[in-house]
Amino acid sequence: MKLFQHDYFPHITGDRVSLRQIKDADLDDLIEISFYDAIQAKTVQQAAEMQSKINQDYLDGNSIHWGIVDNITDKIVGTCGYYRGLDKGEGELGCVLLSKYYGKGYMTDGMSLAIDFGLNTLGLKRIWAATGQQNVPARKLLERLNFVQIAEADDEIEYELRQASGK
Ligand SMILES: CC(C)(COP(=O)(O)OP(=O)(O)OC[C@H]1O[C@@H](n2cnc3c(N)ncnc32)[C@H](O)[C@@H]1OP(=O)(O)O)[C@@H](O)C(=O)NCCC(=O)NCCS
Numbered sequence: 001m002k003l004f005q006h007d008y009f010p011h012i013t014g015d016r017v018s019l020r021q022i023k024d025a026d027l028d029d030l031i032e033i034s035f036y037d038a039i040q041a042k043t044v045q046q047a048a049e050m051q052s053k054i055n056q057d058y059l060d061g062n063s064i065h066w067g068i069v070d071n072i073t074d075k076i077v078g079t080c081g082y083y084r085g086l087d088k089g090e091g092e093l094g095c096v097l098l099s100k101y102y103g104k105g106y107m108t109d110g111m112s113l114a115i116d117f118g119l120n121t122l123g124l125k126r127i128w129a130a131t132g133q134q135n136v137p138a139r140k141l142l143e144r145l146n147f148v149q150i151a152e153a154d155d156e157i158e159y160e161l162r163q164a165s166g167k
Pocket of ligand 1: 093094095096097098101102103104105106107108109129130131135137138140141
């Protein structure tokens, strides 16, 4: 698999959702969850500018940002990806759902595909995620996916994936 090249982006097909690259046609639906460097896009133009930086980050080998697509409707329900650490063989997972798709299990399915890809295709030796103390849905999501809390600083909690082997 030739990752991080112009003519290739990893598409992962699951039973209920799939992970694919975000296209210009998706951006209008994604404004609510279009962020770069913690700044939210306010217009489609800003979301497009962010997406081109995200595409460049992929080509530079720094991140993989997927759209999570419902296999039946072909609509993007949210995004997830690896945003830091790939240069060290590790990956920080992040994710966000469009609010109308909260509470339906979409992110659990999307993140499971991303984790499997991280472990088995990227060969990551560590997968982690960080969230706020008060972010109960995110904490439940991570715990459901077998992440365990490893550190706590100010309001942030760091979680690490506990792999089946017990590592
Ligand atoms: C974090 C976030 C993705 C969690 O969303 P979510 O909807 O709770 O997560 P899922 O899509 O996996 O849905 C799981 C919920 O759907 C329920 N559910 C309903 N139908 C379901 C189905 N068919 N299959 C599985 N779960 C289903 C589950 O019981 C679970 O609810 P519970 O947590 O109350 O038990 C969302 O709150 C979000 O986007 N937050 C903003 C960004 C953020 O905080 N990101 C975290 C960074 S680490």
